[in-house]
Amino acid sequence: MSTMPLDLEAPADPKVAERVARAHQVHEQSFGSHRAARSETYRDGCLAALLQRADGGERACPYRAGSLHADAWHAGFAEGHARALREL
Numbered sequence: 001m002s003t004m005p006l007d008l009e010a011p012a013d014p015k016v017a018e019r020v021a022r023a024h025q026v027h028e029q030s031f032g033s034h035r036a037a038r039s040e041t042y043r044d045g046c047l048a049a050l051l052q053r054a055d056g057g058e059r060a061c062p063y064r065a066g067s068l069h070a071d072a073w074h075a076g077f078a079e080g081h082a083r084a085l086r087e088l
């Protein structure tokens with residue numbers, strides 16, 4: 001489970017709330033035992049992209065550019081973006 005506060009409040013719009021719930025569902029299904037483990041930072045990036053697509057809010061990488069964490073977060077963000085296009 002992510003430790004980043006990516007969506008602190010539930011969206012007021014029921015349609016957006018439904019998309020956000022779907023984004024969380026896609027995220028949970030993406031990191032099961034059926035695939036190689038990914039770091040928490042990678043998973044956070046993936047969830048950030050899914051939520052950005054679901055609610056239209058901007059999500060910025062919280063890590064210093066060029067750091068290992070930033071690289072992992074951006075790789076996860078890329079996966080999340082691709083999943084959002086297919087599954088949201």
